[in-house]
Amino acid sequence: MxxxxxxxxxxxxxxxxxxxxxxxxxxxxxxxxxxxxxxxxxxxxxxxxxxxxxxxxxxxxxxxxLPALAVDATQYSADGTVKSRFRTHEGHLVEGVLIPTDDRKTACVSSQIGCSLSCKFCATGYIDRKRNLNYDEIYDEVVLINQQSERVYEKKLTNIVFMGMGEPLLNYRNVLKAIEKITSPDGLGMSPRRITVSTAGVAKQIKQLGDDEVRFKLALSLHAANDEKRHEIMPINDSNDIKSLIEALNYFYKKTGNEITFEYILFKDFNDSLKDADELIKIYRQVPADLINIIEYNPIDMAKFQKPDEVVTDKFMAYLEKNRVNARLRRSRGKDIDAACGQLANKEGQI
Structure with a gap:
């Protein structure tokens, strides 16, 4: 008791x-x-x-x-990115990142300690999931990163992305409760339109977001435009194939009208051909998506993938543009401190 x-x-x-x-x-x-x-x-x-x-x-x-998250260690990148390792009250570690640009200060926050999805290109996917973060711990992440932003850049956070460690939709209740607190006048008072939740693709929970009429943006980590390739790098595709995700995203949009983005990491000789681009365009045209973020791959020790040559990347982008796809090449930030997309791994000796 x-x-x-x-x-x-x-x-x-x-x-x-x-x-x-x-x-x-x-x-x-x-x-x-x-x-x-x-x-x-x-x-x-x-x-x-x-x-x-x-x-x-x-x-x-x-x-x-009153268990609270504390900053355990901090690293500063040459490009201005700040990575923090946070420690929970019982000693678990989780990472978050402050990503600064001229007009934005974005917090990339985690929702779980480790991850159960085992995506082959993501360092967090090689860490066992210890537990979900509670909503007050997620709130602490945002508060602590906001304090860093004010201290280092003399500006408050402008945006929050749930793109750190873990799958947000597998910690559904805590993520929504954290966002409720972050957007509340009794909390940080941030607009939900400045918050993006990124998912590897949990169709049932994407529909639930629609039923709950959430007001934040949604990003789908697609990374391959056919089921065979997506299954190879993202085992979640077994139970949440592309067809089911397209249906769920359309349902979400019908219920909320909120912005949807596709995230697509380019891997050398895997998903970077013009045939891959064609398949990506077909998916894009089946969903009212605002944007495809084409992301530079950031190498990790555990995976065999490589970043494509610049010429290949440029051809891929040009092909999307020629086909009137709203696509943006997202340059990686914080690679020198393992803070870039897919690199968060709680490396004890490197922070």
């Missing part, structure tokens, strides 16, 4: 915190003060709550826990 002080106070609503204060004979307004410390002032311990008496802070500590 759980004891009282095992309850995480951030998993309580304002109403539940109010009930607690009333039960110990305290004024109701104290609940609002505590709630502000938790979600707006970003207190990481009860000791931080300086407008409460020491006695009251002690009572809170006896009744609740």
């Amino acid at each position: 759980a004891v009282a002080n095992e309850r995480n106070i951030r998993h309580l609503s304002l109403e539940e915190i109010t009930d607690y204060f009333e039960s110990i004979g305290e004024k109701k307004f104290r609940a609002k003060q505590v709630y502000e410390w938790l979600w707006q002032k970003h207190a990481h311990s009860f000791a931080d709550m300086t407008n409460l008496s020491k006695e009251l802070r002690q009572k809170l500590g006896d009744s609740f826990t």
Whole structure:
């Protein structure tokens, strides 16, 4: 049986915190003060709550826990990218990245500790999934990266992408709850239109996003435009083939009208031919997608893949453009610190 002080106070609503204060004979307004410390002032311990008496802070500590994510180590790339390794209260490690451009400061956040999908090109896919991140831990990631952005670049975050470690739609409830807090006036107050959730393709959960009428953007990590090739690099395609994903994306769009993007990493001699481009165009035309992000491959030790020659990449892009496809070549950031797409792996000795 759980004891009282095992309850995480951030998993309580304002109403539940109010009930607690009333039960110990305290004024109701104290609940609002505590709630502000938790979600707006970003207190990481009860000791931080300086407008409460020491006695009251002690009572809170006896009744609740306040486990918070902490920055364990930080790396700075030559291109301005900042990678952080965060440590959970029980010692698990997870990574997040601050990606700066002239007009944007983007947080790339993780949703799971490790990943269960085993995509062959992704370093995280070679790490066993330890557990899902709780919504308050995901919120902490964003808060800590935002603080870095303000410190290093004197600007707040403008965008958030769920493209770090793990599959967001396999941690559905926590990801949606985290976004609810991030977009709430009681939290960070960020517009949901500035948030993109990227999925390797869980058709059932993509439809659920539509039913829940979410307001954020969706990106599908496609990376191969036929089932045979996609299965080879992404085992999830076994149970979520391209046809089912096309159907789910159309359902999502019909329900929400939200922006959809395809993500497509180019691998040398695997998915970089003009025939591959043709197959990609056919999928693009079956979905109301806004954009295809063509992504440079970032090598990892565990995989055999290579980046195509520039000439091949240019031909691929030109072919898409010629066929009136809205495509953008996304140059990798943070490669020198293993912070680029597909490289997050909690390398203990390299941070």
